[in-house]
Amino acid sequence: MKHVRDQNWTAVGLDFVIVVVGVFVGIQVSNWNDQHFTAREAIDSRVRLISDLQNDRDVLAVRRKFYQEVKDAAKRIEHILEADFPETTEAQWQLIRDTENAGLIWAFKPSAQVYDELLNSGKLRLVSDTEILRQMRDYYQDAALEAAMSFQVDTPYRNKSRRLISGPLIEYQHHACNIVVGADPSNVKVEEQLYFPPCPAPALETEILETAQRIHAEEELLGDLRLVLRHTEGVLSFIEYLDDEAETLITKLEAD
Structure with a gap:
């Protein structure tokens, strides 16, 4: 009888050990799966953030070229306004075109869809360490606010210059001069692209003369x-700052 009881206790002990080991293994497997999923999720999040940042750099390259042309147009106007009135129709037409183009603005803000998604879901901490998270916050939140102010200023010059240019000439520029604003940056060859390409003067000599005289x-x-x-020089400096920040974040995220 004692032998039977010993066997029963042994069986119970073995069952208990099996159950404990099974639970332990199950927990470990679950933890491993969670860790594996978290690691994969972190990698995927970094890849998506890097893609957003690289797209921002592409867009900033386009904006840099655009605002350099805006600055060049403004410098040409400054030179003419300080000198005598231009004699030829071609020079008068260039003054009108530059007057319009120097007031143009092409807004930009960082692409924050992935960042906002991770921030709102509480998963941003999976991406990297505290230092990089702080840099990301500066780039996406602080820089976005500053970008909204830098790229969307309605200046007295912009309002005044539009009143000086006659309606037919504004309409002609918009339809015939192929100003490239709003283009997909992936379709723009930045080095060769001219945002204000050469545009022949319309057969409106009187309109051109009177408008140029008003200007x-x-x-x-x-x-x-x-x-x-x-302001344009400040925008160009801000573009360089944003581009440097995006490049630094890409480098650090790729290194993790």
């Missing part, structure tokens, strides 16, 4: 233009 005679325009020049 050249506007006393306050030169001061407003110089504010535009300073």
Whole structure:
């Protein structure tokens, strides 16, 4: 009888050990699966963030070229407003075109869809360490606010210059001069692209002459233009800053 009881206790002990080991193994497998999933999710999140940042850099390259052309147009106007009235129709037409183009703005803000998704789901901490998370916050939140102000300023020059240019000439520019604003950056060859390409003068010599005379005679325009020049130089510096930040984040995320 004692032998039977010993066997029963042995069986119970073995069953208990099997159950405990099974539970332990199950927990370990579950933990491993969770860790494996978390690691995969972190890698996927970093890849998506890097893709967003690289797209931002592509867009910034386009904006850099665009705002350099805006600055060049403003410098040409400054030179003409400080000199005598241009004699030829071609020079008058170039003044009109530059007057319009120097007031153009092409807005930008960082592409934050993936960042916002991770932030709202509480999974941003999976991506990297505290230092990189701080840099990401600066780039996506602080820089986005500053970008909204830098790229969307409605200046006195912009408002005034539009009133000086006659309607038929504005309409002609918009339909015939192929200004490239709003283009997909993946379809733009940045080095060769001209955002304000050469555009022949329309057969509206009287309109051109009278409009150019209004522009050249506007006393306050030169001061407003110089504010535009300073603002444009600030935008170009801000573009460089954002591009450097995006490049640094890409490098650090790729290294993790």
